[in-house]
Amino acid sequence: MKGFKLGPAGILDELGDFNRRLIDSYGTLLGIDEIDVGQSPADLIHQDDKVRLLHYRSSRPASCRTPVLICYALVNRPYILDLEPERSLVRRLLALGLDLYLIDWGYPDSADRCLDLDDYINGYLDGCVDRVREHAGSTQVNLLGVCQGGTFSLCYAALQPEKVRNLVTLVTPVDFQTRDNRLSHLAQKVDLNLAIDTYGNIPGHLLNGSYSALMPMRLGIQKSLEMPTQFADRDRALSFLRMEKWICDSPDQAGEAFREFVSGCFQQNRLMRNEMVIGDRAVDLRRIGHPLLNIFGRHDHLVPPSASTPLAGLTSSRDYEELCVPAGHIGVFVSRRARTLVAPRIADWLHQRD
Amino acid sequence: MSDDLQKQMQAWLEQQQAYWSRLAEGASAGEEPPSWDRLLQAYRQSALKELPEQQARLASLLGSNATLFNRFGAEVLQALTDADSERALEQAVEQLGRHMQQHACAALLAQWQLPQPLGSLFGSEMAGALSGLFGPATPFDPARAQRPDTQQGFRLLLEFQEAMQHFVNLHQSIGQQAARDLHQRLLDGAEVESLADLHALWVDCYESRHADTGLSADYQSAHGRLSNASMQLQKFCQDWRDRHYDSLGLAGRPQLDGLAERQHRLRKQLRSLAREVADLRTQLLDRVPASEVAALRTELAQLRQRLDRLEGDRGDAGT
Numbered sequence: 001m002k003g004f005k006l007g008p009a010g011i012l013d014e015l016g017d018f019n020r021r022l023i024d025s026y027g028t029l030l031g032i033d034e035i036d037v038g039q040s041p042a043d044l045i046h047q048d049d050k051v052r053l054l055h056y057r058s059s060r061p062a063s064c065r066t067p068v069l070i071c072y073a074l075v076n077r078p079y080i081l082d083l084e085p086e087r088s089l090v091r092r093l094l095a096l097g098l099d100l101y102l103i104d105w106g107y108p109d110s111a112d113r114c115l116d117l118d119d120y121i122n123g124y125l126d127g128c129v130d131r132v133r134e135h136a137g138s139t140q141v142n143l144l145g146v147c148q149g150g151t152f153s154l155c156y157a158a159l160q161p162e163k164v165r166n167l168v169t170l171v172t173p174v175d176f177q178t179r180d181n182r183l184s185h186l187a188q189k190v191d192l193n194l195a196i197d198t199y200g201n202i203p204g205h206l207l208n209g210s211y212s213a214l215m216p217m218r219l220g221i222q223k224s225l226e227m228p229t230q231f232a233d234r235d236r237a238l239s240f241l242r243m244e245k246w247i248c249d250s251p252d253q254a255g256e257a258f259r260e261f262v263s264g265c266f267q268q269n270r271l272m273r274n275e276m277v278i279g280d281r282a283v284d285l286r287r288i289g290h291p292l293l294n295i296f297g298r299h300d301h302l303v304p305p306s307a308s309t310p311l312a313g314l315t316s317s318r319d320y321e322e323l324c325v326p327a328g329h330i331g332v333f334v335s336r337r338a339r340t341l342v343a344p345r346i347a348d349w350l351h352q353r354d
Numbered sequence: 355m356s357d358d359l360q361k362q363m364q365a366w367l368e369q370q371q372a373y374w375s376r377l378a379e380g381a382s383a384g385e386e387p388p389s390w391d392r393l394l395q396a397y398r399q400s401a402l403k404e405l406p407e408q409q410a411r412l413a414s415l416l417g418s419n420a421t422l423f424n425r426f427g428a429e430v431l432q433a434l435t436d437a438d439s440e441r442a443l444e445q446a447v448e449q450l451g452r453h454m455q456q457h458a459c460a461a462l463l464a465q466w467q468l469p470q471p472l473g474s475l476f477g478s479e480m481a482g483a484l485s486g487l488f489g490p491a492t493p494f495d496p497a498r499a500q501r502p503d504t505q506q507g508f509r510l511l512l513e514f515q516e517a518m519q520h521f522v523n524l525h526q527s528i529g530q531q532a533a534r535d536l537h538q539r540l541l542d543g544a545e546v547e548s549l550a551d552l553h554a555l556w557v558d559c560y561e562s563r564h565a566d567t568g569l570s571a572d573y574q575s576a577h578g579r580l581s582n583a584s585m586q587l588q589k590f591c592q593d594w595r596d597r598h599y600d601s602l603g604l605a606g607r608p609q610l611d612g613l614a615e616r617q618h619r620l621r622k623q624l625r626s627l628a629r630e631v632a633d634l635r636t637q638l639l640d641r642v643p644a645s646e647v648a649a650l651r652t653e654l655a656q657l658r659q660r661l662d663r664l665e666g667d668r669g670d671a672g673t
Contacts, residue, residue: 011548012431015370023364025416115618195585
């Protein structure tokens with residue numbers, strides 16, 4: 001063990017430092033009452049059942065005429081895009097002159113267990129698109145889909161191409177069965193009918209458990225051993241706690257929509273073969289001729305790049321661009337790269353196609 | 355943090371540092387101070403109970419993982435003072451692997467534990483049969499255990515246990531491979547300048563093996579089997595409970611599900627009708643020129659006024 005350069009004095013120092021920081025961490029934790037997230041001011045302009053459509057207020061007039069509608073995933077909450085003022089993709093996009101709207105899918109309860117993809121895409125999403133067009137006085141929207149919301153946006157753009165001007169997909173899976181897709185690998189043998197019969201709606205904490213189980217040590221003990229450093233001061237602690245709050249804030253999934261999505265996408269990869277059916281209409285991605293900006297994270301373990309990049313060959317778009325961000329799944333929106341790379345690229349790209 | 359708590363923690367740290375110093379000197383270290391985790395438990399009833407749930411959970415996690423880290427640090431300190439420090443270090447590293455593996459297995463068991471105590475889910479009859487099987491204090495009733503429901507419950511429980519065992523075995527194998535990899539990387543000269551470095555190296559080794567195994571067909575089957583076994587057991591309990599509800603004339607899940615489906619169908623019909631009405635309105639407006647619509651609206655307003663006047667005149671005539 002020639003590289004082993006640990007001596008007793010070093011270990012004593014390290015243990016002392018670690019535990020001193022641990023004690024300070026307690027002081028920090030005890031001094032924090034409220035963990036505020038999603039602080040950018042917004043107006044509720046439309047509500048359909050539990051789905052809410054928000055319009056963000058901006059201190060400056062939008063320089064891009066076509067409004068941007070953000071379609072987030074059903075899993076987790078969309079405030080990750082506005083986690084805190086210093087790490088807010090929303091604020092950055094507003095500052096860059098975009099007129100922003102966001103869909104908040106809400107928290108499905110037992111009354112929503114039969115909601116299916118037709119309800120979400122042809123119902124709620126279409127209703128939000130229409131309301132944004134009306135509110136902004138625009139015939140079309142720029143659709144910005146995130147993760148599963150990106151897959152929804154692709155389906156929607158294929159079904160209602162005339163209502164969409166440009167399409168931006170962030171960390172969006174389209175090929176669900178690539179060799180390195182560990183989440184898909186885990187989903188293959190799960191009996192979905194049994195899952196819906198058992199749970200009705202799929203509990204959010206079960207999904208969270210599945211995500212954590214993909215990297216149990218790094219997201220478990222390693223993260224907790226780094227906490228004393230994160231809690232060294234109040235601001236860093238708040239950043240950490242906001243992220244933790246978001247991770248744990250995982251809505252249950254409407255049973256039928258979950259079954260259709262996991263079965264159609266993860267287990268049968270139907271989107272790749274243009275065989276996905278939403279309501280009574282087949283989703284043919286070749287109907288997407290819109291300008292398309294596809295953004296993905298190089299180190300994304302939930303939606304690996306190989307799951308996103310096949311989009312290049314699936315649509316009929318002649319204006320397709322990719323942006324590979326050196327970040328993981330969440331880092332694409334919240335890291336410094338998001339501020340300096342992702343938001344400016346989205347804004348420039350949309351302005352050029354306005 | 356209250357001054358009192360701060361003082362207690364500082365005092366604990368001083369005790370702990372004195373203990374570690376004795377270990378580092380190779381002297382008789384004496385009794386280990388109470389662990390961080392135990393200190394936290396003692397305070398959970400006082401200052402920490404004020405913490406919101408999320409912070410309380412993190413505080414608890416911090417405490418238990420710090421205990422693990424401190425214990426490992428103490429073991430490495432001891433190993434370094436050993437005459438055969440190379441061999442002692444290897445043992446300390448092996449010990450780290452064992453600790454981490456225990457941690458991983460505990461996390462697995464927590465993730466896959468059945469969400470409610472089986473006894474309450476199974477109801478009194480099944481619980482009786484189960485406790486007859488597992489608890490020697492309760493007499494076992496062979497007649498009850500031979501009922502089809504009871505037998506089915508046992509089968510599902512056994513399937514869950516076997517699936518769980520297989521899954522845990524796979525994870526143990528990941529841990530063993532990771533430990534071998536860690537050892538090899540240390541022999542190959544991987545730089546380790548702190549306990550944190552060693553920890554990070556272990557995590558790299560573990561995650562690398564975990565990622566490889568996670569993509570194997572065996573892991574996929576084992577995960578699917580465990581997921582399905584867990585759900586079957588839960589569903590069995592729910593069905594059991596529903597039959598009891600039904601016998602009491604109460605609505606169970608099938609009835610509630612039926613209502614939810616009907617409500618959903620109605621919701622879809624309503625949405626479809628609303629869309630048709632909106633489309634018809636649009637079509638109508640598209641077909642009739644805007645000027646014609648405006649003229650018709652004016653004419654309608656005039657007719658209303660005339661009607662109002664006529665009604666007024668008739669009223670006057672009546673009086």
